[in-house]
Amino acid sequence: MSYNLPYIEDALDGWMQSMLIKKVTKAIVNYRVVETTTDQTILAVRQPFTTRQLMVRPEGQRQWQWEKLHVKHSDVFNLDDVIYFGTRKYRIFGINEWQQYGYVEYDIAQGYTE
Amino acid sequence: MILEYIAQIIKDYMDLDDDQIYFYNEKTSLPTNKTFTITVGFLSLRTIGIATNQTVTDGTMNEIVSANMGGQVFVDIFGRSFDVITRKEEIVQAMNSTAAKEMQIQYGFMIGPTPTTFNDISGIDGTAIPYRFQITFGVQFLSKKTKAINYYDTFSLEEYYDPTT
Numbered sequence: 001m002s003y004n005l006p007y008i009e010d011a012l013d014g015w016m017q018s019m020l021i022k023k024v025t026k027a028i029v030n031y032r033v034v035e036t037t038t039d040q041t042i043l044a045v046r047q048p049f050t051t052r053q054l055m056v057r058p059e060g061q062r063q064w065q066w067e068k069l070h071v072k073h074s075d076v077f078n079l080d081d082v083i084y085f086g087t088r089k090y091r092i093f094g095i096n097e098w099q100q101y102g103y104v105e106y107d108i109a110q111g112y113t114e
Numbered sequence: 115m116i117l118e119y120i121a122q123i124i125k126d127y128m129d130l131d132d133d134q135i136y137f138y139n140e141k142t143s144l145p146t147n148k149t150f151t152i153t154v155g156f157l158s159l160r161t162i163g164i165a166t167n168q169t170v171t172d173g174t175m176n177e178i179v180s181a182n183m184g185g186q187v188f189v190d191i192f193g194r195s196f197d198v199i200t201r202k203e204e205i206v207q208a209m210n211s212t213a214a215k216e217m218q219i220q221y222g223f224m225i226g227p228t229p230t231t232f233n234d235i236s237g238i239d240g241t242a243i244p245y246r247f248q249i250t251f252g253v254q255f256l257s258k259k260t261k262a263i264n265y266y267d268t269f270s271l272e273e274y275y276d277p278t279t
Contacts, residue, residue, distance in 0.1 A: 026142050028133040031121045031154070033140045080143045 009072060009102025016043040016072070024082035042075040046085070065110035073099040077106060116223050116255045120187060121154045123217055127208035128201065138190065150193030150201070150245070157250055159185030168263070175265040181257045186230060189249045198245035205249050226252030
């Protein structure tokens with residue numbers, strides 16, 4: 001009996017949508033953080049947190065706009081990266097790397113906007 | 115700005131990369147691929163003296179307000195590498211280097227010759243970042259701002275005070 005999980009990237013094509021996002025990366029220039037925004041098109045699925053997933057968050061964070069983001073394995077973000085969906089700003093709070101199976105799962109929450 | 119000068123002195127003396135030293139509270143993630151990181155910030159400042167002078171340049175009246183500031187600047191060095199233990203003294207050495215003296219002459223500020231405190235503050239991060247030191251220096255610097263003001267024949271009291279009300 002094999003316990004290997006299937007590589008499901010191709011199957012995800014029918015589930016995911018193409019999304020244009022703005023990815024914000026940080027760099028230190030002259031001892032200050034400088035943010036650079038680049039447009040990126042990704043294949044992804046956005047889903048709100050379930051009630052159970054919200055309950056395990058610290059109480060003060062439960063009213064935040066939490067979402068799960070599943071993306072193809074080639075569209076990789078880092079922890080604390082900032083991404084925009086339209087004008088709404090989200091921050092990467094958690095990463096579950098399932099790249100061997102064709103996708104990556106992120107916990108994202110809506111951040112403050114300037 | 116004095117923090118920029120101090121960061122430059124430390125960066126050059128310790129041969130640090132651009133992302134290894136930055137101002138305190140820059141809201142960036144802690145790097146995981148470096149041996150250690152340094153942040154620089156103000157601990158406390160007080161105004162030693164203020165002077166207001168007027169000059170006329172090309173027919174324009176200017177005022178120059180100079181604030182003589184003194185206080186403490188802190189330098190945090192932290193990371194998982196043992197380099198934090200072995201290289202922390204380089205911060206003190208950097209502040210007393212020839213380059214530091216040249217920069218103080220060039221930009222008109224003063225760094226106290228010896229740190230006022232040299233504290234192991236690794237406890238605040240628990241065991242995640244075991245090595246962390248904070249070194250505090252006395253500093254003195256001048257902040258100067260020039261702004262155009264009204265000359266006596268263009269000055270209007272009514273701009274500030276209306277006697278009818």
